[in-house]
Amino acid sequence: xxxxxxxxxxxxxxxxxxxxxxxxxxxxxxxxxxxxxxxxxxxxxxxxxxxxxxxxxxxxxxxxxxxxxxxxxxxxxxxxxxxxxxxxxxxxxxxxxxxxxxxxxxxxxxxxxxxxxxxxxxxxxxxxxxxxxxxxxxxxxxxxxxxxxxxxxxxxxxxxxxxxxxxxxxxxxxxxxxxxxxxxxxxxxxxxxxxxxxxxxxxxxxxxxxxxxxxxxxxxxxxxxxxxxxxxxxxxxxxxxxxxxxxxxxxxxxxxxxxxxxxxxxxxxxxxxxxxxxxxxxxxxxxxxxxxxxxxxxxxxxxxxxxxxxxxxxxxxxxxxxxxxxxxxxxxxxxxxxxxxxxxxxxxxxxxxxxxxxxxxxxxxxxxxxxxxxxxxxxxxxxxxxxxxxxxxxxxxxxxxxxxxxxxxxxxxxxxxxxxxxxxxxxxxxxxxxxxxxxxxxxxxxxxxxxxxxxxxxxxxxxxxxxxxxxxxxxxxxxxxxxxxxxxxxxxxxxxxxxxxxxxxxxxxxxxxxxxxxxxxxxxxxxxxxxxxxxxxxxxxxxxxxxxxxxxxxxxxxxxxxxxxxxxxxxxxxxxxxxxxxxxxxxxxxxxxxxxxxxxxxxxxxxxxxxxxxxxxxxxxxxxxxxxxxxxxxxx
Numbered sequence: 001x002x003x004x005x006x007x008x009x010x011x012x013x014x015x016x017x018x019x020x021x022x023x024x025x026x027x028x029x030x031x032x033x034x035x036x037x038x039x040x041x042x043x044x045x046x047x048x049x050x051x052x053x054x055x056x057x058x059x060x061x062x063x064x065x066x067x068x069x070x071x072x073x074x075x076x077x078x079x080x081x082x083x084x085x086x087x088x089x090x091x092x093x094x095x096x097x098x099x100x101x102x103x104x105x106x107x108x109x110x111x112x113x114x115x116x117x118x119x120x121x122x123x124x125x126x127x128x129x130x131x132x133x134x135x136x137x138x139x140x141x142x143x144x145x146x147x148x149x150x151x152x153x154x155x156x157x158x159x160x161x162x163x164x165x166x167x168x169x170x171x172x173x174x175x176x177x178x179x180x181x182x183x184x185x186x187x188x189x190x191x192x193x194x195x196x197x198x199x200x201x202x203x204x205x206x207x208x209x210x211x212x213x214x215x216x217x218x219x220x221x222x223x224x225x226x227x228x229x230x231x232x233x234x235x236x237x238x239x240x241x242x243x244x245x246x247x248x249x250x251x252x253x254x255x256x257x258x259x260x261x262x263x264x265x266x267x268x269x270x271x272x273x274x275x276x277x278x279x280x281x282x283x284x285x286x287x288x289x290x291x292x293x294x295x296x297x298x299x300x301x302x303x304x305x306x307x308x309x310x311x312x313x314x315x316x317x318x319x320x321x322x323x324x325x326x327x328x329x330x331x332x333x334x335x336x337x338x339x340x341x342x343x344x345x346x347x348x349x350x351x352x353x354x355x356x357x358x359x360x361x362x363x364x365x366x367x368x369x370x371x372x373x374x375x376x377x378x379x380x381x382x383x384x385x386x387x388x389x390x391x392x393x394x395x396x397x398x399x400x401x402x403x404x405x406x407x408x409x410x411x412x413x414x415x416x417x418x419x420x421x422x423x424x425x426x427x428x429x430x431x432x433x434x435x436x437x438x439x440x441x442x443x444x445x446x447x448x449x450x451x452x453x454x455x456x457x458x459x460x461x462x463x464x465x466x467x468x469x470x471x472x473x474x475x476x477x478x479x480x481x482x483x484x485x486x487x488x489x490x491x492x493x494x495x496x497x498x499x500x501x502x503x504x505x506x507x508x509x510x511x512x513x514x515x516x517x518x519x520x521x522x523x524x525x526x527x528x529x530x531x532x533x534x535x536x537x538x539x540x541x542x543x544x545x546x547x548x549x550x551x552x553x554x555x556x557x558x559x560x561x562x563x564x565x566x567x568x569x570x571x572x573x574x575x576x577x578x579x580x581x582x583x584x585x586x587x588x589x590x591x592x593x594x595x596x597x598x599x600x601x602x603x604x605x606x607x608x609x610x611x612x613x614x615x616x617x618x619x620x621x622x623x624x625x626x627x628x629x630x631x632x633x634x635x636x
Contacts, residue, residue, distance in 0.1 A: 001256065001608050003621040006410040007111045012627050013093075016115045019411070020454055024461035031056035034460050037204055037219040039191045039246055041068030043163075043441060044424030045225030046170035047448025053177030055453055060217055061174065061183055064190040064209060064241065064554075069171050072227055072239045073444065076163025077377065078286035079147065079155035080127075080441040082120040087144050091152040093117045100439060101628045103149040103329050104404070104432020105581035105594060106602070107259070110627055111411055112429045116439075119446040124156055126449055130169035133158055135373075145289050145373075147437040149329040149635075155438040160284050160377040166441055170448070189215075190554065191246045192482045194222065194253045194420065197474040198466055201420035205478045207486075209554065212547040214482055216475050218468050221456055224250060225423040225448070228403035230263060232562045232569065233514070234506025236400035237269055237282040243558035244565050247407050247426055255415040256606035256619060258408035258428035260565065261573035264435055264582045265515045266401030267333035270384055271353040280399040281384055283356070284377055285437040288326045290361035290370060291394065293317050293333075295354050299344035305355055305393050316340060324635040331434045331582045331594075332635060334398035338515055339592065341397075348395050357393035398515060402440060404431040404582065405572075408606040408621070412455035413447060416606075419463065421456060423447040428604065433581025486546050489556050494539030498552060501536050502559045505529065505566055513570050518586045522574040526567065533563040568607060568616060575618065576601055590632075598630050 008019040026034065034057050038049040041063035049061040065071060085091040096117040101108055124142070128134065134156050135143040144153040158165040177183040188209045195203035195216065203218040229244035230236040251257045268283040294313045301308065316336060318325045328336075337354050340346060347353045362370055367390055371378070378389045385395070406428040413421045413429070424444040431439065468475070508528055512521035536559070544550040578601045579585045579594035588595040604621040 001416060001617070001619050003256070003408065003416070003606055003619050004410060005109065005621060006412055007109070008411065012111060012114045015111055016118060023454060023458035026457045026461050028056055032058065034058065034221075035060065035219040036456065037062070037217060037222045038225060039204060039223065040071070040225035040227065040426070041065070041174065042071035042073035042225060042227060042424065043167060043170055043444035044448040045223070046071070046167065046174045047445050048223055048225060048423055048452045049183050050170060050173035050177050051449050051453045052456065053180070053182035056182070059177070059183040060186060060219065062186045062189045062191060062204070062206060064188065066187055068174055068185065068187070069167065071167060072242055073167045073441070074164045075239065075282070076166075076441055077160045077282065077284035079145065079157035079162050079438040080123065080166065080445070081147070081154050081436070081438045082124045082156060082442065083117055083154060084121055084124060086142060087153045089152045091154050093121070095152065096120060096154065098628055099150050100430070100436055101432065101625075102633060103436040104434050105596065105633055106432065106598070106625060106628070106630050107262070107580050107623065108430060108432030109604070109623060110625060114627070115451070116430050116443060116446050119450045120442055122450060123442060123445045127166060127169050127445070130173065132165050132169045135159065145286060146327055148285055148288065148327045148333065149324075149436040150327070151324065155286070157286065160286065160374055163441060166445065170445070191226075192249065192557070193478045194250050194417070195475055195478045196253050196417060197468055197472055200418045200463065200465065202465075202468050203475070205482050207482070210549055212545070212550065214479060216470055216479055218470070218475070220460060220463070220465055221419045221421065223421045223423055223452060223456070224407070224426050226426045228406070228425040229562070229565060230400045230403050232505070232566050233400040233509045234503050235272065235277065235280050235510070237266060237280050240279055243561065245558050245561050248561040248565060250407060250415065250417065250420060252609050253417060254609070255417045255420060256408040256608050257405070257568065258604050258606040259405035259433070259572065260569045260607065261513065261576065261583050262404035262433050262581065263400060263569075264330060264402040264404060265334040265398045267330055267337055267398050268356060268396045269399035269401070270381065271348060271350065271395055271397040281380070282399075282401060283381060283394060283396055284374075285330065287356060287374060287377065287394070290365070290373070291326070291356040291358050292360060293326050293354055293356055295340045295345040295347060297345075301345070305357070314345070321635045328635045329434055329436060331584070334515060335584060335592070337398055353395040353397045355393035356396045358389060359393070362390065400510075400514070402435050404428065404433060404435055408604065412458065413452055414455070414459065419459065421452060423452060433583055485557070486553065489540070489542045489553065489560070490546060492538065492540050492542065494541050496535065496539050496541060498540060498542065498555045498559050501532060501540060502555070502562065505532055505559070505563060508532070509566050509569070513566075513573050516584050516586050517573050519574065522570050525570045526574070529563065529567045529570065536560060536563055571616070572605055572607065576605065594633070596632070602630070
């Protein structure tokens with residue numbers, strides 16, 4: 001498969017503006033003739049559905065939650081980046097572009113990243129106009145704070161609830177279009193198949209999660225905004241229902257899956273507390289603005305933090321990376337924490353943790369100021385751990401958080417299936433091998449509000465679409481595939497629970513394809529995952545039936561896809577003989593830092609499905625860096 005990124009020509013700062021002018025347009029009277037499906041109602045999906053509905057398209061929006069407000073975007077805490085330079089500290093569109101490319105360890109497409117930086121300034125204006133209650137300075141101006149990987153303050157925030165407030169803004173825009181009749185909302189529906197007819201994406205097959213009814217929905221284009229796949233590790237900071245099924249169905253219909261091994265380990269999460277924990281809780285990266293990270297200087301030191309004097313504390317990020325200190329990018333902070341624990345200097349009963357200490361900031365600024373900035377995060381931490389972070393340091397440890405990999409898309413956000421667009425975390429395009437904090441919300445809203453409304457019109461204006469109805473052979477084939485898969489799972493009637501298999505897969509993935517990988521471990525995983533997949537299809541016990549509310553069946557379908565995705569992730573990690581960003585191969589490092597191989601691996605690895613019993617094909621999109629020169633990343 002030839003991957004054409006469709007990057008416009010010309011200087012990078014003019015590509016997007018020129019491209020918008022050169023796009024084909026659909027006139028307002030004709031927009032009402034087209035129907036667009038949006039799968040997902042988080043920031044990217046809600047923004048896209050609302051924007052396209054307002055433009056005049058007929059939009060069908062699907063989510064598996066009971067309300068669009070329940071999308072996982074609501075869980076984002078720390079903030080959203082934008083190159084407004086309100087602090088007058090040297091920020092600019094180019095600096096945000098540079099920081100993002102560097103933060104992603106030079107594995108992102110320059111043109112997409114620069115467009116993201118350009119659009120960032122418009123996102124804030126859009127959200128303020130919607131009434132999003134961003135934090136403000138005493139005089140009323142919008143406040144900013146710092147985040148990892150940057151030496152400027154460009155992150156806009158609403159205490160520790162930024163995702164919630166932004167999603168409510170997008171939700172009200174969505175509901176306004178629902179009220180006008182331009183958007184039809186389908187809650188409690190899960191997409192289980194893409195309908196591809198005439199070589200183009202023309203609809204989806206869904207299961208009504210309340211009644212079990214299988215339904216086909218047809219359209220002229222389909223947008224997937226279904227988030228990431230971090231739950232392949234079982235334990236992650238994602239909501240339990242986050243999954244890869246929509247993307248995986250698209251992959252099996254011909255959409256390439258790009259860089260699946262690029263997963264982000266977030267450095268500030270509450271440590272695992274027991275064997276039967278079902279998920280992990282994120283503590284926002286914004287806490288690293290005022291919290292200092294440290295461990296005891298002595299191995300095996302089990303004293304309480306108050307008993308450890310200052311000269312026996314190692315503020316290791318400040319020591320190793322003096323220029324950025326506690327605000328180094330997430331991949332670097334995560335590996336540094338793991339290194340401290342590997343040396344025997346981890347804290348807590350398990351030794352898998354480090355301290356995030358606010359004592360200095362509370363003395364300097366006062367508890368009231370800290371509460372104004374992070375109060376809900378402190379309250380959440382205390383409720384979960386029973387410890388008051390105003391009085392004792394937080395205990396944190398890295399955990400799976402975000403996935404930079406996803407379906408391959410071109411500059412227009414279209415996948416390798418014509419008419420199938422992919423937005424937000426579900427695509428691969430903007431973050432390279434490591435996402436900088438506060439950039440997920442930025443990308444989701446940029447894709448939904450400001451990119452897809454243009455590019456989907458360009459596609460529809462040129463696509464020659466045949467009339468389609470429910471009796472079409474491709475539609476029937478998609479429905480039959482869904483029904484056969486469900487029947488096969490329900491007929492197994494084995495002895496193992498879905499969760500037990502998912503937990504076992506998660507342990508394999510974390511151990512062999514987690515924060516650190518190597519050839520031996522990846523080969524072990526590639527031997528064990530197919531065995532576990534066979535165990536699933538021969539011995540899983542899926543309770544209940546199809547024509548009813550059945551969460552056991554929901555989970556089984558998602559875990560079946562995770563079992564296949566996990567193998568692809570390990571295959572991708574094994575082929576990439578380098579370290580970059582969140583992909584850390586222990587064989588390729590220099591002084592503990594990631595050692596890239598730009599001569600051989602400066603490309604997007606886009607995998608093409610070739611059948612259940614055959615190896616996927618690797619397609620490569622070469623990456624060129626004309627504006628930010630390839631260098632060894634350094635934050636020292």
